[in-house]
Amino acid sequence: MGWGNLDDGPLLDAMGNHFDALVTVDKGLAKQQNINARPFGLVVLRAKTNRLADLLPLLPGLLRTLENLRPGEIHELTG
Numbered sequence: 001m002g003w004g005n006l007d008d009g010p011l012l013d014a015m016g017n018h019f020d021a022l023v024t025v026d027k028g029l030a031k032q033q034n035i036n037a038r039p040f041g042l043v044v045l046r047a048k049t050n051r052l053a054d055l056l057p058l059l060p061g062l063l064r065t066l067e068n069l070r071p072g073e074i075h076e077l078t079g
Contacts, residue, residue: 009033021040021042021066023062025055030074040071041074044074044076046076058077
């Protein structure tokens with residue numbers, strides 16, 4: 001989408017009309033940005049590392065969370 005050079009704030013602004021959720025491993029994003037006013041929800045994945053093998057066990061919880069995620073909500077999933 002050509003958004004590779006956008007910082008967090010402009011990226012969140014750009015995605016607002018295109019996505020229902022943002023899934024990230026950035027633990028500080030929810031504190032640095034005002035997610036409550038956004039038209040999408042945020043899910044932060046917290047695992048031992050950011051390697052796929054460590055993130056995969058969070059997938060079932062992520063899918064359940066995405067089913068009920070509302071705009072402006074922030075959820076953290078740990079594993």
